[in-house]
Amino acid sequence: MAKAFGVDVEMTILPRSVMMTVWDSSHEKSMAMNEKLPAIPLNFHLISQFSQLSWKVRDVHIGVDDAQVELENILSQPRLNAYLVTLLTGLGNASFCRLFGGDWVAMFVVFVATINGFYLKSILHKRWSWDMRLATLAAACTSSVIASVGFVLGVTATPDIALGTSVLYLIPGIPYINSVSDLISGHLLCSLSRFIQACILTACLGIGLALGILIMNIQYF
Amino acid sequence: MFLDILSDGLFAAVAAIGFGSISNVPVSAFKGCALLAALGHATRYTLMHLAQWNIMPAAFVAAIVVGLLAPKLGKYWNTPVEALAFPALLPMIPGMYAYRAVEGALLCLISKTEADFNHAFYLLNNNGMICVIIVMLMVIGVTIPIQVAHRKVNG
Incomplete structure (x- = not known):
């Protein structure tokens, strides 16, 4: 991409900021930038669009202005509908319950628990701008309280699986994967930072689940 | 048995789309993600239940399967390989x-006797180690075939 614009680029990527230095082709003038990274949620659609744009710059040689326009275009695209995401997450977690051997009633319990927990998390995080970790804790607690209906009412033969899988949608899977992927490519600082962040979220999830179990007074362990 | 493997793949596909949608996977890549997830998870299920493998090597082989197929599907659906393979x-x-x-860590804190502790x-370390090793093996397994395919394309 840099070659297409006739410059050389050196980048340093840190967990919360990016440093970038650009030289002209004869290495006489340089310009450095240090940009803070906003904490935006993961967005694979954006990544794919950026990737396509970078290929376009390299292969079709569109100019800086055209690329700028296209960049603004990409950034203004909305995310998937929030209700659809909630529904899909519920279905996904319910089928996860099935993978662990839960029956149909357990799947339904997990579906309801997930939808409620996920909705609560997004409301707390986005509308009330709670901290992500606190929101995760609250969501895990809510989900586990709802999922413990299997223990309380005895409607399903696999209440333990329903309770165990009801909080799995909160596991930060992509950060874990990215952390190892950074580790492989040698970005140790980023890798460690992502791993610790993911671990903190998992710990919040665990505390929330334990709180839910404590509230409902269930012998789970 | 064959039906079990099939349903395992099906539910894994639904789970992949559900969890992928949280990270805003492009709608055009849903099909590819679902297919890869189904094949990967069904591979792991087969290895664990038919061949009685441990979960760790089974996950490694399943990730290799995903990594082998992801570049071809990525080209077909015109998405970067990572956006397909990671979800x-x-x-x-x-x-x-x-x-x-x-x-396990919480139980450690509230345990009263040495045996309980x-x-x-043991629960903390056993589960933690298995979790870290599975994730590492999976990402290594998915990265190797993708990198090999990448090298082939670039010369």
């Missing part, structure tokens, strides 16, 4: 092990 790995993330490790500490 496809999501159903295989050992989330259960991850939070069982946290529960030892058991809780």
Whole structure:
């Protein structure tokens, strides 16, 4: 991409900021930038669009202005509908319950628990701008309280699986994967930072689940 | 048995789309993600239940399968390989092990006798180690074939 614009680029990527230095082709003038990274949620659609744009710059040689326009275009695209995401997450977690051997009633319990927990998390995080970790804790607690209906009412033969899988949608899977992927490519600082962040979220999830179990007074362990 | 493997793949596909949608996977890549996740998870299920493998090597081989197919599907659906392969790995993330490790740590804190503490500490370490090793093996397994395919294309 840099070659297409006739410059050389050196980048340093840190967990919360990016440093970038650009030289002209004869290495006489340089310009450095240090940009803070906003904490935006993961967005694979954006990544794919950026990737396509970078290929376009390299292969079709569109100019800086055209690329700028296209960049603004990409950034203004909305995310998937929030209700659809909630529904899909519920279905996904319910089928996860099935993978662990839960029956149909357990799947339904997990579906309801997930939808409620996920909705609560997004409301707390986005509308009330709670901290992500606190929101995760609250969501895990809510989900586990709802999922413990299997223990309380005895409607399903696999209440333990329903309770165990009801909080799995909160596991930060992509950060874990990215952390190892950074580790492989040698970005140790980023890798460690992502791993610790993911671990903190998992710990919040665990505390929330334990709180839910404590509230409902269930012998789970 | 064949039906079990098929349903395992089906539910893994639904789970991949569900968890992928949280990270805003492009709608055009849903099909590819679902297919990869189904193949990967079904591979792991087959290895674990028919061949009686341990979960760790089974997850490694399943990730290699995902990594082998992802570049071809990525070209077909015109998406970067990572946007297909990483969400496809999501159903295989050992989330259960991850939070069982946290529960183990909590049990450590409230344990009253040495035997209780030892058991809780065992739970923490056993689950934590298995979780970390599975994630590492999975990402290594998915990266190697993708890198090889990348090298082939670039010369």
